[in-house]
Amino acid sequence: MKKITIADVANQATVSKSTVSQYLNERYDYMGEETKARIKKAIEDLGYQPNIVARSLKQKSTKTIGVIVANILHTFSTEVSRSIEDVCNEEGFHTIVCNADDDPVKEKRYIEMLRAKQVDGLIIFPTGNNRELYQRMLDEKYPVVFLDRSVPDIPVSSIMLENEVASELAIDHFVEKNHRRIGLITTSIIDSITPRLERLKGYQNALKKHGIAENENYISSVAPQEVQTALDQMLGQNQPPDAILAGNDLVLMEILKYVKQKDLRIPEDLAIIGIDDVSFASFYTPTITTVAQPTFKMGKMSAELLLNKIKQNKIRDDRPDYRFKPTLMIRESV
Amino acid sequence: MKKITIADVANQATVSKSTVSQYLNERYDYMGEETKARIKKAIEDLGYQPNIVARSLKQKSTKTIGVIVANILHTFSTEVSRSIEDVCNEEGFHTIVCNADDDPVKEKRYIEMLRAKQVDGLIIFPTGNNRELYQRMLDEKYPVVFLDRSVPDIPVSSIMLENEVASELAIDHFVEKNHRRIGLITTSIIDSITPRLERLKGYQNALKKHGIAENENYISSVAPQEVQTALDQMLGQNQPPDAILAGNDLVLMEILKYVKQKDLRIPEDLAIIGIDDVSFASFYTPTITTVAQPTFKMGKMSAELLLNKIKQNKIRDDRPDYRFKPTLMIRESV
DNA sequence: CTGAAAGCGCTTACAG
DNA sequence: CTGAAAGCGCTTACAG
Known part of the structure; x- marks a missing residue:
C-alpha cells in the first residue's frame, strides 16, 4: 500500500x-x-x-509533550495526567505518559528517550535523584515543569499542594474531635520527597500548635507493602495512637485493610483521615474523611505553564512554584 | 542552544x-x-x-503505538493500558494512550491524528461506530488490534473476556445462595457494545439454566449518572429483585452509593456482585464479591499481538478473537 | 574498512 | 498568485 x-x-x-x-x-x-x-x-x-513526522523534522516541533509520573499507582498521578491531556488536546498537543516507578534510573531513561523523540517539553514528578540531568535541561533552556515535588537548588517551578496545610487541616480536625494521640504514616522510598517532608512538617507544627508533644513512635515512613507491620508496631505500643493520618491513598488503603482484618471500629478504635480523596470515600462504611487535592486544577496549571514556556520560548520562571490549597472533606471516619 | x-x-x-x-x-x-x-x-x-524524528522519517517506523480506550474512567482501561505499556517498553516501543470518551467522533479524530503521527499500529477499544474507518485500515493493511469489543463483519481479532461466562459465574453464585430474583444493570450509551450484549446474554442463559423466568423489569441499561433512578424504579416494584449484578465497576460504585444512602444491608436486603474487581472489594464492609477480568494478561496479549503484526507485517489474523476467562472472587456481598 | 550521494515527506524563504 | 530549490537529520545502497 x-x-x-x-x-x-x-x-x-x-x-x-x-x-x-x-x-x-x-x-x-x-x-x-x-x-x-x-x-x-x-x-x-x-x-x-x-505525514506529521516529516513536518516535525522540518519545523522542529512535534506538538507532543512528555509526562513522567513518579508512580502511576497513585490516583493523584492518574487524575493529574488526565487533566494535563485535556488541556494539551485543546491546544493540539499530544501527550506521552511514562511511569518512573519511583526509580531514578527509569526516570533518566524516559527523559532521554522522550527528548530523543523531540517532545517539545516535559512535565516531571521528579524523583529528585537526577540533579545533573535536570540542570542540563535548564542549561539548554529546554521547557520543563515539575509537579508534586520540587528539587532543591534546581530553579524549575513546580506545581504543588500546600502540603503543610493539608496535614494541618487533618490534625485540627482530629483535635477538634478530641483526639490527641495522632499518628502519621507516609510511604516514600526516597527520603527527600517534598510532599513527605512537608506533610511531616505540617503534622509536627500542628501538634505543637495544639500543645501536643511529638512522639516519634507515632510516625512511620515505609513502603506500602510494609504498612501492615508498621501498624502492628505502632498500635501494639503501650499508649497507641487513636488516630492516624494516612499520607496518601495507598497508605489509606493499607490501613483500611488492616482495620478490617483486625476487626477494629472506625472511628471508635481508630480515627482515620487520608490525604487524597479516594473514589470510595463517600460510600465506604463509615465514610472516610479525606484531604482532597485539587488534582484537576493542578494538572491544568502545569500543562498551561509548560505550553506557555514552549510557545513563548521563555524558560526562566517568574516564581519558584505554584501552590494549591487542599480541602478537608469531612465525613465519618473521625 | x-x-x-x-x-x-x-x-x-x-x-x-x-x-x-x-x-x-x-x-x-x-x-x-x-x-x-x-x-x-x-x-x-x-x-x-x-534525533528519532529524523530516523523515523527515513525508516518509516516510529517505534510508537497508539492505544484508544473507549472510556478511561473504567479501571479496566487503566489496568489494561498499563500492561500494554509494560510489554511495549520491553520491546522498545512507546505508547500514546487516548481516551475516546465513548464518542465515535473523538475516536475518529484520534485514529486520524495517531496515524498522521505515523504510529506503527493501533490498539482500539472500538466504539463500533466508525466502520468505514476500521475497514479502510484493514484494506491498507495497517496493523490494528481490537480490545474488549469486536465489531461485526470487521475481521480484526479482538482480545475479549468470556463475557457470557462472567455473568454465568455470578448468577450461579447468586442461585447457590438462594437468590432467584436477580437484576442486571449495565451502562452503555451505545447499544451494540460486545460486553454489554454478551453479559446480558450470559445472564439470560444462566437464568434459563436455573429455570428462572426472565423479568424485563429486572434489567436496566443506563448511563452511570442514571443508575440511581434506575435503582429507584427497579427496587420500587412490587416484587423487587433481591440481588443485582453490576455490569462494570462504575455501576457497582453507583449501586453502593445508593445502598449507603438508603441504608440497605448487603447482602440481607440486596445481594451484589460486580464485574471488574475494584480496588476496595477486599476491605469494603461487607467485602464485595466480584468477577475479575485478567486485565494484565489481556493487555499483554493485545500488545504482543499488535507487535507481531507490526514486525511480521502479517496483518490477517489466524483467528477471530482471543477470549480470556473471568474469575469469581467470592467474598461477602452475596 | 569508509565516504559521497540520494532520499524519507515535509516547509520556507525567495524569485518571478 | 505559484514554483524551483534548499534543507530538516537521519539511513542506506553503492562504490571504491
Missing part, C-alpha cells in the same frame, strides 16, 4: 508541492479560489493525510 | 556521517576499533543524542 504524499496531491491537482503545503498550512493569502478548490478535491480524492 | 547533529559528531571524530550512523546502529561488521573509539568519544564529548 503506497502512502500518498504531498507530491501525489500536487500532481493530481497540477500545482507544485509548495502550493499544496501553503494550502495545508492555511496560508492562502493570495491563493486563487480555483487552485484552492483543485487542491481540496485532490486531497479528498486521494484520502491524503499529511 | 544549537542542537548537536550527526554531522557534528562526524566532524569531531573526523569520519563521515555514514560511518557515525553505522556505529549508532551497531553495524560494526568491518569497522576499525580505532574508528569506533573515536566516534564513541566524540559522542560523549558532545553529549550527542540521535
Whole structure:
C-alpha cells in the first residue's frame, strides 16, 4: 500500500508541492479560489493525510509533550495526567505518559528517550535523584515543569499542594474531635520527597500548635507493602495512637485493610483521615474523611505553564512554584 | 542552544556521517576499533543524542503505538493500558494512550491524528461506530488490534473476556445462595457494545439454566449518572429483585452509593456482585464479591499481538478473537 | 574498512 | 498568485 504524499496531491491537482503545503498550512493569502478548490478535491480524492513526522523534522516541533509520573499507582498521578491531556488536546498537543516507578534510573531513561523523540517539553514528578540531568535541561533552556515535588537548588517551578496545610487541616480536625494521640504514616522510598517532608512538617507544627508533644513512635515512613507491620508496631505500643493520618491513598488503603482484618471500629478504635480523596470515600462504611487535592486544577496549571514556556520560548520562571490549597472533606471516619 | 547533529559528531571524530550512523546502529561488521573509539568519544564529548524524528522519517517506523480506550474512567482501561505499556517498553516501543470518551467522533479524530503521527499500529477499544474507518485500515493493511469489543463483519481479532461466562459465574453464585430474583444493570450509551450484549446474554442463559423466568423489569441499561433512578424504579416494584449484578465497576460504585444512602444491608436486603474487581472489594464492609477480568494478561496479549503484526507485517489474523476467562472472587456481598 | 550521494515527506524563504 | 530549490537529520545502497 503506497502512502500518498504531498507530491501525489500536487500532481493530481497540477500545482507544485509548495502550493499544496501553503494550502495545508492555511496560508492562502493570495491563493486563487480555483487552485484552492483543485487542491481540496485532490486531497479528498486521494484520502491524503499529511505525514506529521516529516513536518516535525522540518519545523522542529512535534506538538507532543512528555509526562513522567513518579508512580502511576497513585490516583493523584492518574487524575493529574488526565487533566494535563485535556488541556494539551485543546491546544493540539499530544501527550506521552511514562511511569518512573519511583526509580531514578527509569526516570533518566524516559527523559532521554522522550527528548530523543523531540517532545517539545516535559512535565516531571521528579524523583529528585537526577540533579545533573535536570540542570542540563535548564542549561539548554529546554521547557520543563515539575509537579508534586520540587528539587532543591534546581530553579524549575513546580506545581504543588500546600502540603503543610493539608496535614494541618487533618490534625485540627482530629483535635477538634478530641483526639490527641495522632499518628502519621507516609510511604516514600526516597527520603527527600517534598510532599513527605512537608506533610511531616505540617503534622509536627500542628501538634505543637495544639500543645501536643511529638512522639516519634507515632510516625512511620515505609513502603506500602510494609504498612501492615508498621501498624502492628505502632498500635501494639503501650499508649497507641487513636488516630492516624494516612499520607496518601495507598497508605489509606493499607490501613483500611488492616482495620478490617483486625476487626477494629472506625472511628471508635481508630480515627482515620487520608490525604487524597479516594473514589470510595463517600460510600465506604463509615465514610472516610479525606484531604482532597485539587488534582484537576493542578494538572491544568502545569500543562498551561509548560505550553506557555514552549510557545513563548521563555524558560526562566517568574516564581519558584505554584501552590494549591487542599480541602478537608469531612465525613465519618473521625 | 544549537542542537548537536550527526554531522557534528562526524566532524569531531573526523569520519563521515555514514560511518557515525553505522556505529549508532551497531553495524560494526568491518569497522576499525580505532574508528569506533573515536566516534564513541566524540559522542560523549558532545553529549550527542540521535534525533528519532529524523530516523523515523527515513525508516518509516516510529517505534510508537497508539492505544484508544473507549472510556478511561473504567479501571479496566487503566489496568489494561498499563500492561500494554509494560510489554511495549520491553520491546522498545512507546505508547500514546487516548481516551475516546465513548464518542465515535473523538475516536475518529484520534485514529486520524495517531496515524498522521505515523504510529506503527493501533490498539482500539472500538466504539463500533466508525466502520468505514476500521475497514479502510484493514484494506491498507495497517496493523490494528481490537480490545474488549469486536465489531461485526470487521475481521480484526479482538482480545475479549468470556463475557457470557462472567455473568454465568455470578448468577450461579447468586442461585447457590438462594437468590432467584436477580437484576442486571449495565451502562452503555451505545447499544451494540460486545460486553454489554454478551453479559446480558450470559445472564439470560444462566437464568434459563436455573429455570428462572426472565423479568424485563429486572434489567436496566443506563448511563452511570442514571443508575440511581434506575435503582429507584427497579427496587420500587412490587416484587423487587433481591440481588443485582453490576455490569462494570462504575455501576457497582453507583449501586453502593445508593445502598449507603438508603441504608440497605448487603447482602440481607440486596445481594451484589460486580464485574471488574475494584480496588476496595477486599476491605469494603461487607467485602464485595466480584468477577475479575485478567486485565494484565489481556493487555499483554493485545500488545504482543499488535507487535507481531507490526514486525511480521502479517496483518490477517489466524483467528477471530482471543477470549480470556473471568474469575469469581467470592467474598461477602452475596 | 569508509565516504559521497540520494532520499524519507515535509516547509520556507525567495524569485518571478 | 505559484514554483524551483534548499534543507530538516537521519539511513542506506553503492562504490571504491
